Amino acid sequence: NAGVTQTPKFRVLKTGQSMTLLCAQDMNHEYMYWYRQDPGMGLRLIHYSVGEGTTAKGEVPDGYNVSRLKKQNFLLGLESAAPSQTSVYFCASNRELAVTYEQYFGPGTRLTVT
């Protein structure tokens, strides 16, 4: 049982390049989330998904797209990377219905955009 895994762990992009971050969970969780962590700002929600085939915007969705084609995977895409997207990205998952349940976090992806 690997929990939540994220690929890659580190990445450096040039401005304008694109990339996809992969999150996978093996706990059969319905809900999945993408957050970004920036110094002094805690974690902020980018997008989330409440089930296979569904996605919704979070607090800071601009410049990102997501897809949840399979229940166990949640992909975060950057179509045209900008230096403001330099951050550490965390994926998390949760069982269904959700308020009191623990979110399980992946180890993070450190992205630098130059």
Place this chain on the structure above:
Amino acid sequence: GNSVTQMEGPVTLSEEAFLTINCTYTATGYPSLFWYVQYPGEGLQLLLKATKADDKGSNKGFEATYRKETTSFHLEKGSVQVSDSAVYFCALSADSWGKLQFGAGTQVVVTP
């Protein structure tokens, strides 16, 4: 909208000292409250939670009580260890989708 405010760090303590990290929140309705911990180079882990007023969450010697009257959820530990050095995040969840609203995080450094 909802928000979480926690004390700034870093907080530097000697081993066996008492730790308090203040957390206050603004939310409509009755949110659930959480403390998450992030050890260096790792993702976040749930430390404790409370789902209604006057609930006390506890784990690994840490405690926090949900105080609705003061909209607070302060984290305390009576005797810290070097292994408690980490970043601590206060968070709330106020909707049915489990979305978390985090505070900025407080770095705690415990020295021998």
